[in-house]
Amino acid sequence: MLAHLRPALVLLLVLTGLTGFAYPLLSTAIAQAAFPHQAHGSLVRKDGRVVGSTLLGQPFDDPRYFWGRPSATSPVPYAGQASAGSNLGPTNPALAEAVKARVDALRAADPEGAAPVPVDLVTASGSGLDPHISPAGAEHQVRRVARARGLSEAEVRRFVARHTEGRLLGLLGEPHVNVLLLNLALDGAR
Known part of the structure; x- marks a missing residue:
């Protein structure tokens, strides 16, 4: 018996x-050694302290x-330990209600905006933690942000353009805007 058990235990160890x-x-x-910034969580610092x-x-x-994509994590938004999608299917009434509430909130924040709301502003990503929005999602918010900051829409669009990242290797994914980096750049402007 021990003869059979010993090799198994040695292999286990x-x-x-x-x-x-x-x-x-x-x-x-x-x-x-190779990717120190990424290995430490791709942290963003402002004035010496981590802001995200x-x-x-x-x-x-x-x-x-x-504003970024809605978070699917609960009860704390964007909680990494609770990363998950909402698991609500396209025919689920709860998803339709949540999307309608998000559309209403975006319309209330910019009552003059008549353009359709981009889908990424009202639906969570698969992880519920996505830091990016589409360029269309950013464009949809330009008027509100410009008005609130006292900037021209053209100035805000230039910030969006500078912070729009293209496809990986020109092929993979879609162009996107990192919301945190864009907002920090706007904070630094004034």
Whole structure:
């Protein structure tokens, strides 16, 4: 019996050491050396203190700021430990009600805006943590942000254009705007 058990226990210990300790330490060391900014969470600092991450959305509801995609995490918005989609299907009445409430909130914030509301401003991403909006989502908010900040719409559009990231390798994904970086740039303007 012990003859059969001993190799299994030795293998368990060896594989635990390799896959549970050696591999994670090695991959962490490589990440720290090759990609230190990303390995530390892609943190954004302002005046020496961390104000967010380029990888996680944040709640903005002040009219002076661009608003990101809604968060699907609950009860705390954009909580990384609760990352998940809403799991509400397109025929679910709760999703329709939530989208209508979000559209109403966007329309109330900019009553003069008659353009259709871009879908990314009223639906959460699959993770519920997306820090990006589409250029159309940013354009939809330009008038409100410009008015609230006392800037011209053209100035705000220039900020949006500077913070619009293209497709990865010119091929993958869609153009997008990181809401946190855009809002911080606007804060630095005045």
